[in-house]
Amino acid sequence: MGTGDGRAVLAAAAGEPTTLALGIDASGAAMAEASRRAARPARKGGLDNVRFVLAAAESLPPALAGRATLVTVTFPWGSLLRGCVGLDDAVAAGVAGLVALEGCLELLLAPADRDGLEGVPTTAPELVHVVTQTFARHGLELVEGRAATTDEIRNVPSTWARRLLNGGRHARGVTLVRLARGRDIGLDGLTA
Numbered sequence: 001m002g003t004g005d006g007r008a009v010l011a012a013a014a015g016e017p018t019t020l021a022l023g024i025d026a027s028g029a030a031m032a033e034a035s036r037r038a039a040r041p042a043r044k045g046g047l048d049n050v051r052f053v054l055a056a057a058e059s060l061p062p063a064l065a066g067r068a069t070l071v072t073v074t075f076p077w078g079s080l081l082r083g084c085v086g087l088d089d090a091v092a093a094g095v096a097g098l099v100a101l102e103g104c105l106e107l108l109l110a111p112a113d114r115d116g117l118e119g120v121p122t123t124a125p126e127l128v129h130v131v132t133q134t135f136a137r138h139g140l141e142l143v144e145g146r147a148a149t150t151d152e153i154r155n156v157p158s159t160w161a162r163r164l165l166n167g168g169r170h171a172r173g174v175t176l177v178r179l180a181r182g183r184d185i186g187l188d189g190l191t192a
Contacts (some may be wrong), residue, residue, distance in 0.1 A: 001025075001057060001073045001095055002080045004158065006034020008072070011157040013038070013050035020049050022068070026056040026079075057083060057094035068098045073107045075160045081111060085120050085127065086134035096138030096181075105140055105179045107131060108148055108156065110164060112172040127175040140179040148174040 003009055003023035013021035025031050031052045040046030055061060057080055073095060076084055083091025084107055099105050109127050111120045121127050128145030136142075153161050153174055164174060 001071055001098070002076045003031050003034070003052065004075075004160075006031045006038075006052065007157045007159075008074060009050055009052070010034055010038060010047065013047045017047075017049055020051070022064070023050070023052045024055055024057075024060070024064075025052075026054070028054045056091075058088075058090035060094050060097065065097050066100050069100055069103045071095065071098045071103070071105045073105070074156055074158065075108055075110050075164075081109070081117070081120060084109065084134065085111075085130045087119050089134075089137070092134050093138055096135055096140055099140060099181045101182045103181055104143070105135065105181075107177045107179075108152070108174055109177065110160075110172050110174045122173070124173060124175040128177055131177045132179070135179050140181050143178040143180050145175070145177045148176040152176060 001024050003025035006023050009021050009023035013019070023031055023034065031054070035052040037045065038047045038050045038052070042048065053061065053064070073080065073084060079088055079091055080095075082088045083095060086092065095105065109131070111117055111122050111127075113122050121130055124145070124147045128142070132142040132145065150165065153165055164172065
């Protein structure tokens with residue numbers, strides 16, 4: 001969700017060739033190049049297990065409801081970030097609605113005070129708390145919430161992840177939040 005340039009979707013599809021990877025974003029222009037690359041013939045690096053969907057989180061195709069075993073939202077911005085932190089319930093409902101029974105939602109969030117995002121928390125404990133409350137309203141339970149490790153950020157194939165790792169003016173904390181639908185999760189993985 002919030003595919004951006006589509007690199008992460010292509011990497012996921014290449015890494016799991018028997019799994020269908022969907023990239024969903026409200027901006028078709030952002031996904032255009034990745035979509036073209038995926039559509040190439042296999043002998044030229046194309047991937048037949050990836051699709052891109054042009055849709056906003058609050059108006060997703062009904063056919064996707066409850067179908068995803070893993071939904072990732074990585075470094076969201078704008079309305080998608082506001083939805084993840086409870087400031088736009090229609091967006092949160094759309095994202096949560098993708099998650100299948102026993103499926104997971106994984107978020108990597110990196111808002112900073114200097115972004116001037118009114119109402120958006122910026123520390124890991126605050127983010128974990130509001131994300132947990134937001135998605136609990138939509139049937140998801142917290143599995144894990146904490147500051148992301150350098151390796152977890154490094155494993156994200158995106159320009160923004162590289163910028164965050166290089167520090168400088170892009171330096172900011174990154175919070176990882178994992179939630180699940182309908183699992184017996186216990187409290188073992190719960191950290192905040």
